[in-house]
Amino acid sequence: MxxxxxxxxxxxxxxxxRAREGVMAPIREMLSETGITEQQWRVLRVLSEHGLLDTTTLAERSSLLFPSLTRIAASMRDKGLITQTRDEIDRRRQLIEITAAGQKIIDDRTSQSIQIVDDIKTKLGTDNYETLLDLLGLLDLNSND
Amino acid sequence: MxxxxxxxxxxxxxxxxRAREGVMAPIREMLSETGITEQQWRVLRVLSEHGLLDTTTLAERSSLLFPSLTRIAASMRDKGLITQTRDEIDRRRQLIEITAAGQKIIDDRTSQSIQIVDDIKTKLGTDNYETLLDLLGLLDLNSND
DNA sequence: ATCATTTCCTTAACATGTTAAGTATTGTAA
DNA sequence: TTACAATACTTAACATGTTAAGGAAATGAT
Structure with missing residues (x-):
């Protein structure tokens, strides 16, 4: 070819x-006052959307590698943003849930986040934005080609 | 909106x-036998394309943050992949150049790299591939909007 | 010429990415 | 039931990402 x-x-x-840098810059700025990282924000968003999750599913949905999530979860538990409990049926599994404090971090920034997304949509045009998401989806390993 | x-x-x-994961997976696999990382590969590619560069320009073209590049360059120098010399006119600047050993790593894998890129083009379709690059370019902070 | 500022780069500190090895629990099959 | 394999994590080790502070050389203003 x-x-x-x-x-x-x-x-x-x-x-x-470079695109990721451009997209994340305003999000990082938003998060700078919270003391949480971009990855921790992603974990909170996924937990807020899906509720109680085991670690494997959480890792997959937040696109984090397992060893990273182990560390991030420990840090977030220490900050009181999530709780970790053992699954009583399968004691290998760990169940993770967002706390009220974690949810508040999201709630307090929802409108600002929406604004950031809208700015990007405006910059690209809504059609291009959707096209971009579709094309990126084609490159995802774990999608059904 | x-x-x-x-x-x-x-x-x-x-x-x-996720798209980056999908794109990088085969590249990482290719590099696994070389002992160099994806970032070091990027540095070699940029140096091979542009020749002698100062650190600032190299960082920008390889999309690496300065502190990362400082460490990566030290490591690559120790491996004999690049040389670092001081600019005699502006003694703050450092000039970096690829070595024959570094160039060989690229040369030995050029056809394999081309194949990886072609696979992606095939997967997306060439038109979509170009569209994707254009849309990603719009998100780049340092581009002229 | 001198001092403040800017530029170019390094170091430090902590978080995450990445791969490999290790641990505990569960599933499976002889 | 026991031994082997698979699953769900954890830990370790090293590389990079990220922000902030620091050091050395050049630039600019006085």
Whole structure:
């Protein structure tokens, strides 16, 4: 198909990193006053949306590797943002739930978050925004091609 | 524009992370035998394309933060993949260049890299691939909107 | 010339990414 | 029931991401 590598300025991995920087910059700014990281925000969002989850499912839905989530969950438990309990039926499993304090971090920033998403939609155009999500979905390993 | 946050399954930051996973998986597999990381590969690619570069320009073109590049460059120098020299005119600057050993790592894997890119183009379709790069470019902070 | 500012880079500290090895519990099959 | 395999995590070790502080050289204003 091609006979040469694309210029690094037209490289998909680099484009993905830079796009992520652009998207995350305002979110990070929003979170700077909370003392939580972008990853912890993602965990809170997933827990808020799905309720009680085991660690494996939480890792998958928040796109975090297991060892990262182990550390992040410990840190979030210490901050009182989540609770961890053992599944009494399958004692290997750990069940994680958001606390009121964790939910409040989300609730207090919902309108600001919506504004950030809307700014991106405006920048791209809504059609392009949806197209972009669809194309990115095609690259996802764990999707059904 | 919107009144609710998107579901986390339709979140742009998460979609970007997952797409990156999908794109990088075969590249990581390719690099596993070399002992260099995905970031070091990026540095080699940029240096190979642009020749001698100062650290600031190299960081920008390889999309690495300065402190990361400081560590990565030290490690790559120790491995003999790059050389670091001081700019004699502006002695604050450091000039970095790829070595023959570094270039060989690229040369030995060029066809395999092209194949990986082609696989992605095939998966998306070439038009979609170009569209995706263009849309991602719109999200880049440092681009001229 | 001198001092403050800016630029270019390094170091530090902590969080996460990544791979591999380890532990405890459950499932399975002889 | 016992031994082997699989599952659900945890820990370890090292690399990178991220923010803040620091150091050295150049620039600019006085």
């Amino acid at each position: 091609s006979s040469t590598l694309p210029s690094t300025s037209r490289s998909l991995p680099i484009a993905l990193i | 919107s009144s609710t946050l998107p579901s986390t399954s339709r979140s742009l930051p998460i979609a970007l992370i």
